[in-house]
Amino acid sequence: MTLVMRSLAKLSIGLLIAASLAGCFSEHRPRILLLGIDGANWKAITPLLEQGRLPNIARLTIEGSWGPLQVLPPYLSPRVWTSIATGKEPNSHGILGWVKPEGEGGAKLYYSNDRQGHALWNIFSDDKKSIGLVNWLVTYPPEVVRGVVVSDHALSGESKARAWLGALFANAQGREFDAEAAIASPAQAIFPKAWNERVLHPRHAKAKLARYENSFEDERPLPDRFDRERLSSFFERDQELVSIALEIDRTVEPDLMMLLLQGIDRVSHSLWACIDDPAGYPDNFNPTPEERKNCRDMLLGYYEYTDELIGRVLDRFTDEDLVMVMSDHGFESIFRGALTGGHDTPDASQGVILARGPRIEVGRLLSPNEVSVYDIAPTVLAWAGKPVARDMDGKVAPFLMVDEDNPLLEPIDTYAINPITRVGDNTSGGEAVLMDQLQALGYVD
């Protein structure tokens, strides 16, 4: 073979590879990302956006629709995240808060088996789509789906946080609560079991996914009431959860990925008042001007950190995918023990929604009350070409464009047809069948 022929042969092999790669890309399977940022608030985001400090959120505002997300009181995260996942009001889905009355004067955490009806992960899984579900509230015990479920009790720090909050809310209602019993075994909190070791591996806790440094570990003074060690653990937990989600995403490439990060909510509960007017501070909260500035910088810095983590997850998704970033309520100053922030009154009623993808209007600013937490699930279903169910309380959001090629389908009565199986259920026949299918698909060993 002459030199020219050889290089021509090489070139044509190169072209063949390029053509077959192009073939792969043109058959892109559109995926869905729902990224929950508990407590994220426009009051903090807007000034940071103006200063160019949140590049990933800024990109979503340019490329998609964004604005306030309507939430109805009481602004309790478990009920709201369950509404987002089901399209139902709390009275329909049955998760009313953190704890429910149990027996004579007792209380228990709400668990996934208290939920009425199907969530998005059940609906998509029943339609043979794959799922990645990480830390979404009230997902313990994990449900058997095609894919991987890291329930909100899988990391021991998360399970302890649920137990701590359960005790707080139960005691406020004058009820007894067994916090010890509320802490789950991590091995029971993940589906399938084949993922236990990968999810609980210490590499996730050590992952370094952002350039932003953990400011709670530096020397800058803060008012005494703030527990820096706790704040620091929230910083690390968010990174760990993103690391786990990225590993699931790389391995399974699920059709539907749902991830919830709670760091902003937790840090805001401590630090929020520092970004509000000091004139409103009570006598028992009198930081020095320097402490107030540090506290404010750390809270706003946490938003920058979260924006970086959002960017790491967004890197996995293309503009052919549907991406929604959302929060479950806003924030306001309250002064209660060690806390200076909360979400009790209508001042904290607005969450955040940012949506991007094919058929999502570009650069559309939503007006207040245009989109509610009940509308997320119907919108996701409509985007995926599925009908909305009549037993859902939400509607398809107006930022989803409908045309002849992509019409809204006639609603169906309900998606709650196939029974839901959970880890630890006695009726595990469904789990065995699904495990076989997952193994066949190469999702589990």
Ligand SMILES: [Zn+2]
């Ligand atoms: Zn909160």
